[in-house]
Amino acid sequence: MVKARRVGHATFETPDLEKAIAYYGEFMGLIVAEREKDRAFLATKIGQLVIELNKADRAHCIKLSFEVAPNSDFGELARELSNDGVRSELRNDSVPGMGQVLSFKDDKGTTIDLFKDWSYLAKHAQVAGVGPLKLGHVAFFTPDIQRTVAFYERVLGFRVSDWIGDFFCFMRCNTDHHTVNFFTGPDVKLHHIAFELKDFMHLENSCDVMGQKQIPIIWGPLRHGPGHNVATYHRNPDDQVVEFFCELDQMKDEELGYFEPRPWHRDAPQRPKRWTPGKTNVWGPSPEEDFHRTQ
Numbered sequence: 001m002v003k004a005r006r007v008g009h010a011t012f013e014t015p016d017l018e019k020a021i022a023y024y025g026e027f028m029g030l031i032v033a034e035r036e037k038d039r040a041f042l043a044t045k046i047g048q049l050v051i052e053l054n055k056a057d058r059a060h061c062i063k064l065s066f067e068v069a070p071n072s073d074f075g076e077l078a079r080e081l082s083n084d085g086v087r088s089e090l091r092n093d094s095v096p097g098m099g100q101v102l103s104f105k106d107d108k109g110t111t112i113d114l115f116k117d118w119s120y121l122a123k124h125a126q127v128a129g130v131g132p133l134k135l136g137h138v139a140f141f142t143p144d145i146q147r148t149v150a151f152y153e154r155v156l157g158f159r160v161s162d163w164i165g166d167f168f169c170f171m172r173c174n175t176d177h178h179t180v181n182f183f184t185g186p187d188v189k190l191h192h193i194a195f196e197l198k199d200f201m202h203l204e205n206s207c208d209v210m211g212q213k214q215i216p217i218i219w220g221p222l223r224h225g226p227g228h229n230v231a232t233y234h235r236n237p238d239d240q241v242v243e244f245f246c247e248l249d250q251m252k253d254e255e256l257g258y259f260e261p262r263p264w265h266r267d268a269p270q271r272p273k274r275w276t277p278g279k280t281n282v283w284g285p286s287p288e289e290d291f292h293r294t295q
């Protein structure tokens, strides 16, 4: 089985490339690592590639990359994918800092690129704007959530961390409570993309940046139940929901099977579980109806 170790970057199509670059650069505090006419690559201030922007007619998240072990044999992984009924190909998309990728589509049609060779694109740069530490997780609507969850478990080695009812699933591929989430919906769309901030002070600072830039906070601050992250949400210029979070639950030992104990946990120990819809906040407001609107 392929074992995804972490999410690398998310690739977005956007109708207004300049506006998207300005948002991720000036507001988010990412660094434009490389710019082509219709394409841009953005890295964190630490130097990891997190966002690729492609000019297109519509706004859509079309691809995620996942790092696999450095000694992975792509030929062997391709055979394993084939055994799971997944056709893959070796590609070199000239993504800055990244070597060859093994590319295929997941069950809902999102492209997945597996990579093992990468290098930093910047070195601890000072940035204006929010300046997240990393891309944390990406959440999608999917028409058949059981099928999608089964694909990520069986083909990519993810584990289920939590469910809300039977329509929202959180999945992990490393110590983080979730790196992908799936929400039942009629169409395949981005639900939200989330960036990790250093701590609550950094989150407060991001609220002040949103205040200065007059970007409304559409949900939060709140502490979630599933994952127990403190979070805020806003919309980017393409009307996609973006989350800032800190203090996400960590499962440091898969065999122990519980999340690192924290004072805000109500279960002792806190294990993966099914949460009751409408009762998933530890504290903070519920989202307005408009939050669930997708562009």
Ligand SMILES: [Fe+2]
Pocket (backbone or CB within 6 Å): 137, 139, 192, 194, 243
């Ligand atoms: Fe999230």
